Amino acid sequence: AKDDGRRLYRIYDSQMDASAKAEKEIEMDLSRAIERNELSLHYQPQLDTIDNSVVGAEALARWNHPVKGLVPPYQFIPIAENCGEIIPIGQWIMETACRQAKEWQDKGLPPFRVCVNISAKQFHLSDFTQRVEDALTRSKLAPQWLELEITEGMVIADKDSIIPKLEKLSSLGVNLAIDDFGTGYSSLAYLKKFSVHQLKIDQSFIRDITEDHDDAAITDAVIRLGHSLGLTVVAEGVETEEHVQLLRQKGCDVLQGYHFSKPLPVEQFEDWIKAHNE
Ligand code: C2E
Ligand code: CA
Ligand code: CA
Ligand code: CA
Numbered sequence: 001a002k003d004d005g006r007r008l009y010r011i012y013d014s015q016m017d018a019s020a021k022a023e024k025e026i027e028m029d030l031s032r033a034i035e036r037n038e039l040s041l042h043y044q045p046q047l048d049t050i051d052n053s054v055v056g057a058e059a060l061a062r063w064n065h066p067v068k069g070l071v072p073p074y075q076f077i078p079i080a081e082n083c084g085e086i087i088p089i090g091q092w093i094m095e096t097a098c099r100q101a102k103e104w105q106d107k108g109l110p111p112f113r114v115c116v117n118i119s120a121k122q123f124h125l126s127d128f129t130q131r132v133e134d135a136l137t138r139s140k141l142a143p144q145w146l147e148l149e150i151t152e153g154m155v156i157a158d159k160d161s162i163i164p165k166l167e168k169l170s171s172l173g174v175n176l177a178i179d180d181f182g183t184g185y186s187s188l189a190y191l192k193k194f195s196v197h198q199l200k201i202d203q204s205f206i207r208d209i210t211e212d213h214d215d216a217a218i219t220d221a222v223i224r225l226g227h228s229l230g231l232t233v234v235a236e237g238v239e240t241e242e243h244v245q246l247l248r249q250k251g252c253d254v255l256q257g258y259h260f261s262k263p264l265p266v267e268q269f270e271d272w273i274k275a276h277n278e
Pocket of ligand 4: 180
């Protein structure tokens with residue numbers, strides 16, 4: 001039995017080695033991804049529930065690895081967060097998204113907000129607000145067209161130091177959204193203290209909203225809560241016409257999901273917008 005245990009341990013150990021090695025490799029490749037032009041952003045439209053106009057576009061990172069091909073964000077964002085590479089990558093994402101939004105405005109597209117996912121490591125940098133200002137200054141994008149998506153956990157983790165930061169960002173004029181709302185552990189009452197403008201209901205609640213009574217009830221509650229605090233409520237993961245009908249009926253303000261469009265590369269996104277506005 002003792003031998004078996006040792007053998008198992010060795011197998012486990014060598015598997016650990018393999019996955020640690022794979023992760024190290026990704027880290028190395030990630031550190032060169034920006035300079036090698038391998039990162040890009042796809043954009044997914046957000047539509048106003050009432051008039052169907054495009055009010056936002058979420059920027060979603062894509063990594064085109066020279067050997068592995070397209071690596072999905074869940075495979076590289078967590079690694080980038082662990083090794084710290086998310087700081088330069090996240091900055092590149094924010095600046096690229098701001099420049100893109102400005103370019104669309106200069107081209108004469110009807111303006112909409114660009115929504116950028118911010119990871120905890122980035123957000124907790126002491127000079128994060130300065131970095132946001134820098135991205136705005138360099139791109140010449142007016143702050144009201146930038147929205148930062150943060151998650152509940154980030155806000156709750158260290159709420160005493162976070163509130164002044166959120167207030168500063170809000171006073172710059174940028175919008176703040178709580179992403180994946182409902183999956184965290186925050187007390188809803190906290191929200192009132194934060195200078196947040198928007199709640200994004202997590203897609204796990206939207207998925208079964210037409211069949212699952214609990215999910216429908218939670219969605220209902222989030223929409224009411226959001227509205228009672230003066231926030232805009234966004235539903236993501238909207239995949240069907242039934243989702244649209246139900247969310248519209250519940251008074252949800254903004255919808256995002258495959259039903260309208262999956263995230264698209266820049267040119268295709270522009271084509272989608274033009275066709276949508278016709
Ligand atoms: P997220 O912020 O919750 O982004 C929404 C995800 O849902 C995106 O996955 C999007 O493609 C997907 N999605 C959109 N509509 C639908 C739908 O109707 N049905 C379903 N099933 N899925 C839908 P994606 O692009 O794979 O990104 C996954 C996650 O990776 C994001 O979740 C976000 O947490 C992270 N991520 C992506 N880009 C960035 C980034 O630039 N920075 C940071 N820090 N994280 C990012
Ligand atoms: Ca998001
Ligand atoms: Ca989300
Ligand atoms: Ca998510």
